[in-house]
Amino acid sequence: xxxxxxxxxxxxxxxxxxxxxxxxxxxxxxxxxxxxxxxxxxxxxxxxxxxxxxxxxxxxxxxxxxxxxxxxxxxxxxxxxxxxxxxxxxxxxxxxxxxxxxxxxxxxxxxxxxxxxxxxxxxxxxxxxxxxxxxxxxxxxxxxxxxxxxxxxxxxxxxxxxxxxxxxxxxxxxxxxxxxxxxxxxxxxxxxxxxxxxxxxxxxxxxxxxxxxxxxxxxxxxxxxxxxxxxxxxxxxxxxxxxxxxxxxxxxxxxxxxxxxxxxxxxxxxxxxxxxxxxxxxxxxxxxxxxxxxxxxxxxxxxxxxxxxxxxxxxxxxxxxxxxxxxxxxxxxxxxxxxxxxxxxxxxxxxxxxxxxxxxxxxxxxxxxxxxxxxxxxxxxxxxxxxxxxxxxxxxxxxxxxxxxxxxx
Amino acid sequence: xxxxxxxxxxxxxxxxxxxxxxxxxxxxxxxxxxxxxxxxxxxxxxxxxxxxxxxxxxxxxxxxxxxxxxxxxxxxxxxxxxxxxxxxxxxxxxxxxxxxxxxxxxxxxxxxxxxxxxxxxxxxxxxxxxxxxxxxxxxxxxxxxxxxxxxxxxxxxxxxxxxxxxxxxxxxxxxxxxxxxxxxxxxxxxxxxxxxxxxxxxxxxxxxxxxxxxxxxxxxxxxxxxxxxxxxxxxxxxxxxxxxxxxxxxxxxxxxxxxxxxxxxxxxxxxxxxxxxxxxxxxxxxxxxxxxxxxxxxxxxxxxxxxxxxxxxxxxxxxxxxxxxxxxxxxxxxxxxxxxxxxxxxxxxxxxxxxxxxxxxxxxxxxxxxxxxxxxxxxxxxx
Numbered sequence: 001x002x003x004x005x006x007x008x009x010x011x012x013x014x015x016x017x018x019x020x021x022x023x024x025x026x027x028x029x030x031x032x033x034x035x036x037x038x039x040x041x042x043x044x045x046x047x048x049x050x051x052x053x054x055x056x057x058x059x060x061x062x063x064x065x066x067x068x069x070x071x072x073x074x075x076x077x078x079x080x081x082x083x084x085x086x087x088x089x090x091x092x093x094x095x096x097x098x099x100x101x102x103x104x105x106x107x108x109x110x111x112x113x114x115x116x117x118x119x120x121x122x123x124x125x126x127x128x129x130x131x132x133x134x135x136x137x138x139x140x141x142x143x144x145x146x147x148x149x150x151x152x153x154x155x156x157x158x159x160x161x162x163x164x165x166x167x168x169x170x171x172x173x174x175x176x177x178x179x180x181x182x183x184x185x186x187x188x189x190x191x192x193x194x195x196x197x198x199x200x201x202x203x204x205x206x207x208x209x210x211x212x213x214x215x216x217x218x219x220x221x222x223x224x225x226x227x228x229x230x231x232x233x234x235x236x237x238x239x240x241x242x243x244x245x246x247x248x249x250x251x252x253x254x255x256x257x258x259x260x261x262x263x264x265x266x267x268x269x270x271x272x273x274x275x276x277x278x279x280x281x282x283x284x285x286x287x288x289x290x291x292x293x294x295x296x297x298x299x300x301x302x303x304x305x306x307x308x309x310x311x312x313x314x315x316x317x318x319x320x321x322x323x324x325x326x327x328x329x330x331x332x333x334x335x336x337x338x339x340x341x342x343x344x345x346x347x348x349x350x351x352x353x354x355x356x357x358x359x360x361x362x363x364x365x366x367x368x369x370x371x372x373x374x375x376x377x378x379x380x381x382x383x384x385x386x387x388x389x390x391x392x393x394x395x396x397x398x399x400x401x402x403x404x405x406x407x408x409x
Numbered sequence: 410x411x412x413x414x415x416x417x418x419x420x421x422x423x424x425x426x427x428x429x430x431x432x433x434x435x436x437x438x439x440x441x442x443x444x445x446x447x448x449x450x451x452x453x454x455x456x457x458x459x460x461x462x463x464x465x466x467x468x469x470x471x472x473x474x475x476x477x478x479x480x481x482x483x484x485x486x487x488x489x490x491x492x493x494x495x496x497x498x499x500x501x502x503x504x505x506x507x508x509x510x511x512x513x514x515x516x517x518x519x520x521x522x523x524x525x526x527x528x529x530x531x532x533x534x535x536x537x538x539x540x541x542x543x544x545x546x547x548x549x550x551x552x553x554x555x556x557x558x559x560x561x562x563x564x565x566x567x568x569x570x571x572x573x574x575x576x577x578x579x580x581x582x583x584x585x586x587x588x589x590x591x592x593x594x595x596x597x598x599x600x601x602x603x604x605x606x607x608x609x610x611x612x613x614x615x616x617x618x619x620x621x622x623x624x625x626x627x628x629x630x631x632x633x634x635x636x637x638x639x640x641x642x643x644x645x646x647x648x649x650x651x652x653x654x655x656x657x658x659x660x661x662x663x664x665x666x667x668x669x670x671x672x673x674x675x676x677x678x679x680x681x682x683x684x685x686x687x688x689x690x691x692x693x694x695x696x697x698x699x700x701x702x703x704x705x706x707x708x709x710x711x712x713x714x715x716x717x718x719x720x721x722x723x724x725x726x727x728x729x730x731x732x733x734x735x736x737x738x739x740x741x742x743x744x745x746x747x748x749x750x751x752x753x754x755x756x757x758x759x760x761x762x763x764x765x766x767x768x769x770x771x772x773x774x775x776x777x778x779x780x781x782x783x784x785x786x787x788x789x790x791x792x
Contacts (some may be wrong), residue, residue: 009446011438016448017642019438028434032611033427034761039722040419040612045713046722047411049418078477078613081631081641111631111640118630210642215434217477217613217644234628236515237480237508246508247480248419248606250613250647319444326445 009324010370014211014304014363015160015188016328020256021213021364027259028215031055031252041249042240052251059258063207063220066261067186068196075221075241076254080187082234083206083221084111084154086245087183090231091152091204092119095181099149100124103142105156106346107131112154112185133348134297135164143174152181157189157205161343161359162296163305165193172201181229187211187219191264192272192302197222203229209253213364214260218253221245271364275303278362278371282306285375289382291395295344295357309349309357312392313385315340318358321381325374328359411722412766416607416759417556417584417699418724422650423609423760429653430611433646441643442634451645458652465655466586466601468593468618474635475648478615479583479604480508485617485628485639486579486600487512487550491520493624496547500525500576502533503742504560509550509581510738525551527742531560531690535570542574549576553585553601557726557739557755558690559699561589564596572597577623583607583615587658588666588696599623605647609760610654614647665760669697672758672767676700679771685778687749689740698758701726703740703749704778710734712754712777719773725753 011019020028031037031052041056043049061071077083092102104116106128116126127145131137137155146153153175158165168184175182183204186195191212197205205222209215223229223244237246283306286292291311310318315329329341340354349357360374386392394401413421422430433454439447441455455475463470476482487509491499500523501513513522525533525541533551542549549571554561568578579600582591587608593601600623605614617638619625625638632640658665680686680702688702704712709725716723726737736750756770 011447013440013443013445013447016440016443017438020434022435025435032422032430034421034424036421038419038421039413039415040606043415043418043722043724045724046413046415046717048413048415048722078481078644079641082477082629084631085629085640109631114630114632114640215644215646216642217647235481235484236511237483237506238511239507246511247478248612250478250611252611253613253644253647323446326439326443326447328443328445 009326010373011326012360012362012366012370012374013326013328014366015163015359015361017210017216018213018363019365020215021260021263023263024214024256024259028252028256031255037251041251042238055251055255056249059254062258062262066195066265067190067205067207067222068198069222070225073222073225075223075244076249077219077221077245078217079210079219080185080206080208081111081219083219084109084185085115086221086231086234087204087206088112088115088152088154089119090234090244091181091183091229092124093232094230095151099151101147101150102126102152102154103129103145103150104154105129105131105137107135107159107161107343108154108156109160109185109187112156116154131346134300135159135162135295135347136297136300137166137171139167139170139174142171146174146178146180150178150180152183154183154185156185157195158186158192158302159296159343160188161341162307162347163188163301163361164296165189165300165302168202169200176201189302191261191268192304197224209257209260212260212264215253215256218250218257220257272303275362275366278366278368279303279306281368282360282362282371282374285371286378289379293353295347295349304362305359307357307359309353310382311353311356312389312395313356313382315355315357317385318356318381321385322377325377329357411717411720412762412770413722414756414758414762414766414770415722415724417755417757419606419612420609420759421761422611423654423657425657426610426650426653430646430650433649441645442632451643454645454649455643458648461652461656462603462616463618465659466582466591466593466603466618467595468601472593472618472621474617474619474638475643475651476615476617476639477613477644478606479506479581479602480615482602482604482615482617483508483581484512486602486619486625487548488516488628489625489638490548490577490623491516492626494547496520498523498543498546499548499550500538500541500546501550502552503527504531504533504555504739505550505552506556506581506583509552513550525549529744530693531555531558531743532693533562533567535566538567538570539574542571542576544575546574546576548579550579550581553580553582553591554589554696555739556584557737557753558693558701558743559584559696560690561585561694561696564598568597584696587654587662588669588698590662593618605651605654608654608658611647611650613644614651616651666697668760669758672762672764673697673700675764675767676756676771679767683775683778685782689745689753690743699755701753701755703745703752704754705749705752707752707778707781709752709754711781712752715777716754716773719777721770721773724755726755
């Protein structure tokens, strides 16, 4: 490998975070610096405050517009993690007199799962659904998990590791029929697939800016007004955002989120076609390697994601061997741990297969050259690692590895 | 554009902060939790900022927890400590920011919140604190400097008093940091709140400086960031900006304070010549940049409107409670009469202000006061 490639790894980790679009930066800079509209949007007594507030309101309407919401239904937060916390704990606390049962799925993001665990410590009961082997939730099994005291359902729209798209329209109908609050974590879907909250029976929806070329440190929560959904605030002090989220609004970040959502609305359709072509090119270049598997349904899936298990190759070694590709073995939020992905395990993948998986997520700045380079290097690395692998030898010799009883040591 | 005299609400970015953040906003991609090169670069940037922030307040970098701002820091500390210790009683001063008062109020009914009264000079005295404390008071929270009046508390003494009584001590230093010397170590506090945008850093970044022995439960769940105390992808550009702003504040503290104090003195000298004006807590030890005053017989909202029209951006007090028509709870706690409290104007200077800004402001204010008094006299005469 040449020095130049090492200094410039190819970024294929768009589900972890995305670069900020230049157009977004341009908008953000309008609110930063001495000659800018730098005021506190809560300042009511002067033009600095009013201009900042106008920036916030423009962003609110741009965010709402991408997802078919009313601007009044958008609450700004510090990110999707905060949105998930506010939605789940806020709704559970508010409706606790109605019941204390919550339904979610094992493949949710940690922000949802850990919020649910917190509620369990507070005396709530949580059902964690198993997805099918393709990562999707069976609506029948979902419905069977609901109880009379179920107050809240939280199901993500698109999974961050395997990119599969849940049928939130169907789940929403079931929830609405039973008068259960339905929260959807849309951090990985907004700007990537169509969302129309006028049609969907969704009550709460979490958004993130930095997953779609906006800045880090800002997100939003959609809170339905008709029928009205109530929340208990999780952060207090000043009553900003209609009392649901206190704290000075970070104008430049919010404005950046608005611009990112505006661009997404404009370019999503065309961009998706391009990404789908690139993803197919990547898979076509890898699929004839022996013993590779796609994790998650291939059709009900966003264009920018492919998650592949390379059997008989250890995932961490593969990541090390592919140093000039910025990729991950799963969620960035759990990447410091060496545990196999809980998402893949929930799909029924065994530890070995889960351990040998790589998530490739492509986006706005990925090129055909990036893909071709990736194919070549992945093929080389897999081949090399398998040459060193005793398990691969055994597999090639026709030994059924599952039948071996490993000696304890 | 109007002359900006509302720096306690928020400040424009320092040029160096603006420059420093730019590259992180533009070209750098990566999630700090990612293990690849992009992620590691982000991680290093965060750790560097942590050192810069720690240095500003004389704390150890390990004690710095980054948050989305002062409000989140205050919420995390109060609710996190009450939850972790099962506290039955806490004490907060009567003049705290809403982001302390409201989370405190929210610990009810499981936890009793005692209010520590302020005196007419805006101080919380150790005697009053001691009278407020109970054997089971788990936490005392007193701000280092007030956002409205600018009054600076003797935090070291108060902290010693609180700790002598077995309580953890928190101070909200959002308004103090960058304006006066702040020392986590010398003050002997257990927790301290900071906000970047109050000293030429960006909106959206704050910190809780915290004694690692203090029991604290995370309030935002879903990831192991910030020692597990604050889940969520870090806002790297803002944290980088926070770090640069902290370093600059530390280096320029003395010089900035001197310039601010000269402006403040100039303003107060001039205000003394307007009979209707009373400067709140004038004899108290205050932030060098802050002057809050009432104009007897005037309505504050009208005054602010007139001042805005004359080209001066000021406020009555906290931006977070602006738009409300009740008198300030801070002035109320100091025993200021409602009429005067409702006529409050806060001027808070920043590094771009000059003495001619002060002169122009005083001239405009005098003009408004004269005009309005005359029309009031005329109105009275017609009636």
